[in-house]
Amino acid sequence: MSPLLQVKNVTKKYGGLTANNAISFDVAENEILSVIGPNGAGKSTLFKMIASFTPTTSGEVIYQGERISNLKPHIVARKGVVRTFQETTIFKSMTVRESVVVAQHLRAKASLAGYFWGSKTAKDDVTAFEKYADELLEFLGMSEISNEQASNLPQGSLRALGIAIGLATDPKVLLLDEPFAGMNHDETMNMVKLVRSVRDERGVTVMLVEHDMPAVMNISDRIVVLNFGEKIAEGTPSEIQSNEKVIEAYLGSVDDEIGM
Amino acid sequence: MLGFTSKQLVGVGIFLFVIFIGVPLIINATGRWDFYFTLTSVALLAIASAGVWLTFYIGRINIGQGAFALIGAYVSAILVVKAGWSFWISLPVAGLFAAVVAILIGLPILRLRGVYFAMITLVLTQVVTLTALALPITNGAKGISNIPLPSGISLLGIPILPDFAGMENTKLAFYFTACIIMVLTYAALYRLVNSRLGHLCRSMQQNEELASSIGVNIAYIRIVIFAISSFFGGLGGAMFGSIAQSVYPSSFQVADSVNFMLNCFLGGLGYVFGPMLGTLVLYFGWDLLFEFGKYQMLIYSTILIIIIRFLPNGLLSIRFDKGGDK
Ligand SMILES: Nc1ncnc2c1ncn2[C@@H]1O[C@H](COP(=O)(O)OP(=O)(O)OP(=O)(O)O)[C@@H](O)[C@H]1O
Ligand SMILES: [Mg+2]
Numbered sequence: 001m002s003p004l005l006q007v008k009n010v011t012k013k014y015g016g017l018t019a020n021n022a023i024s025f026d027v028a029e030n031e032i033l034s035v036i037g038p039n040g041a042g043k044s045t046l047f048k049m050i051a052s053f054t055p056t057t058s059g060e061v062i063y064q065g066e067r068i069s070n071l072k073p074h075i076v077a078r079k080g081v082v083r084t085f086q087e088t089t090i091f092k093s094m095t096v097r098e099s100v101v102v103a104q105h106l107r108a109k110a111s112l113a114g115y116f117w118g119s120k121t122a123k124d125d126v127t128a129f130e131k132y133a134d135e136l137l138e139f140l141g142m143s144e145i146s147n148e149q150a151s152n153l154p155q156g157s158l159r160a161l162g163i164a165i166g167l168a169t170d171p172k173v174l175l176l177d178e179p180f181a182g183m184n185h186d187e188t189m190n191m192v193k194l195v196r197s198v199r200d201e202r203g204v205t206v207m208l209v210e211h212d213m214p215a216v217m218n219i220s221d222r223i224v225v226l227n228f229g230e231k232i233a234e235g236t237p238s239e240i241q242s243n244e245k246v247i248e249a250y251l252g253s254v255d256d257e258i259g260m
Numbered sequence: 261m262l263g264f265t266s267k268q269l270v271g272v273g274i275f276l277f278v279i280f281i282g283v284p285l286i287i288n289a290t291g292r293w294d295f296y297f298t299l300t301s302v303a304l305l306a307i308a309s310a311g312v313w314l315t316f317y318i319g320r321i322n323i324g325q326g327a328f329a330l331i332g333a334y335v336s337a338i339l340v341v342k343a344g345w346s347f348w349i350s351l352p353v354a355g356l357f358a359a360v361v362a363i364l365i366g367l368p369i370l371r372l373r374g375v376y377f378a379m380i381t382l383v384l385t386q387v388v389t390l391t392a393l394a395l396p397i398t399n400g401a402k403g404i405s406n407i408p409l410p411s412g413i414s415l416l417g418i419p420i421l422p423d424f425a426g427m428e429n430t431k432l433a434f435y436f437t438a439c440i441i442m443v444l445t446y447a448a449l450y451r452l453v454n455s456r457l458g459h460l461c462r463s464m465q466q467n468e469e470l471a472s473s474i475g476v477n478i479a480y481i482r483i484v485i486f487a488i489s490s491f492f493g494g495l496g497g498a499m500f501g502s503i504a505q506s507v508y509p510s511s512f513q514v515a516d517s518v519n520f521m522l523n524c525f526l527g528g529l530g531y532v533f534g535p536m537l538g539t540l541v542l543y544f545g546w547d548l549l550f551e552f553g554k555y556q557m558l559i560y561s562t563i564l565i566i567i568i569r570f571l572p573n574g575l576l577s578i579r580f581d582k583g584g585d586k
Contacts, residue, residue: 077475
């Protein structure tokens with residue numbers, strides 16, 4: 001079977017700095033693939049190029065046989081490749097539920113004019129959005145905070161809200177940039193379970209960037225390792241844990257962190 | 261009904277009663293006929309301000325509505341005087357023309373945010389004024405005067421819109437027309453804000469990056485909103501020209517553009533009906549301070565600063581502080 005998403009020779013240069021240098025790898029359908037590497041290795045940059053938030057300098061990203069790099073982010077999102085953000089990125093003065101409702105707008109059946117005049121289809125849409133929002137929040141264990149204003153949420157819930165918003169768009173590939181940042185051990189383990197059920201129950205292919213090594217080793221089917229913009233390794237968690245290059249270039253100094 | 265709560269319906273009912281029945285009764289009783297002109301002006305300025313409020317709603321500070329009001333006024337005047345069109349047809353065309361200009365200008369400038377967008381819009385009014393001075397069709401500094409009053413329209417022999425020239429009380433007719441257009445404008449604005457487009461605007465206002473990550477075509481929505489905003493500007497301007505029966509390059513100036521923006525700030529950016537209240541208060545506030553002569557501007561500005569300092573969410577926030585209603 002051909003891969004769902006292919007990163008092909010992708011390079012990104014910021015002036016003299018090469019943030020990504022000729023990166024290539026494939027992502028299979030229904031896979032959880034992590035991208036790891038030290039700070040500044042170019043992980044977020046890679047995700048931004050996959051979601052077309054920034055153009056590639058050269059190379060391309062292919063999704064279902066179609067190039068999705070160097071387009072507009074909303075077009076890539078409409079095709080089903082959706083990213084979350086490393087920084088806290090929310091709709092501040094919306095409630096959790098409102099955010100998840102608005103994120104479903106791509107599923108709207110009625111036209112904008114239909115909404116303006118309040119057509120039957122538009123009303124049905126809204127009912128469906130609200131119902132799905134409640135289901136999704138229930139699934140994510142966020143029902144209790146569904147009427148909280150986003151700006152009032154603690155850090156852990158903000159991360160979860162970011163994922164909820166991403167999931168509400170009904171993506172086929174979800175790119176999570178540091179989804180466990182700012183979470184304690186229990187919250188992280190809970191989120192690991194959730195991400196896994198997102199894949200298992202909703203058939204979403206997940207790519208994630210994370211610094212939390214135990215979590216990464218636990219959740220990933222495969223791992224891609226970046227260092228100074230270069231891909232230095234790719235493989236299953238156990239392959240990565242025993243990869244000479246990885247240990248030397250990156251993990252060697254943080255043995256404890258990776259739990260080897 | 262129509263997505264309104266009963267409390268809101270009562271409010272709307274009272275409002276309509278006041279402007280269409282209460283005000284004429286009071287003016288009749290007191291004989292202050294000049295008030296019709298004042299209130300008509302307020303209604304028309306409120307229409308243009310509604311447009312400015314809408315650009316605020318996508319997170320852009322718009323100090324250029326005077327430009328679009330001026331464009332609307334000229335387009336209507338030219339169509340009526342030079343092409344012999346009915347004013348009633350020229351009115352929507354003036355709005356549409358302003359909207360098309362907004363699309364052309366908006367394409368390059370709507371990428372800018374914050375103070376950069378504001379600065380460019382601030383220049384627009386001056387650009388349109390200078391264009392009106394330079395073009396032959398706008399008659400330069402002489403402007404277009406002697407615009408005839410709106411003529412009637414009838415369809416299949418049934419009069420739909422009256423002939424203003426044949427009326428005894430054109431002031432009342434203009435007042436009613438302005439109020440009807442204002443009510444329609446705000447009804448449309450209310451629907452828009454509470455529909456999907458409004459929710460997408462809100463998402464953009466709060467976080468453009470996140471909005472595009474969920475598939476919102478932010479560039480497109482910005483243009484659509486700016487076009488609608490300028491349509492309201494053109495509409496208000498065209499009505500003004502018709503009432504004044506003349507248009508000059510100075511009919512709308514940078515100061516007017518600033519006032520449209522202040523109307524929104526004062527009324528409250530979070531409330532659809534904010535700009536209407538803001539326009540009323542600012543217009544009358546300025547007039548009431550007339551007695552202070554050369555200190556008028558000083559006192560006016562001071563009061564404005566104090567209001568904006570202590571009521572950053574506008575006058576309507578006093579009433580809606582707890583309800584959080586729109
Ligand atoms: N917009 C930009 N302009 C210039 N340089 C940039 C830009 N964005 C990122 N960089 C640089 O590119 C390199 C890679 O950044 P990137 O954010 O992709 O790293 P990262 O692997 O996500 O790091 P972290 O783990 O800290 O999030 C860094 O050196 C960074 O300074
Ligand atoms: Mg990063």
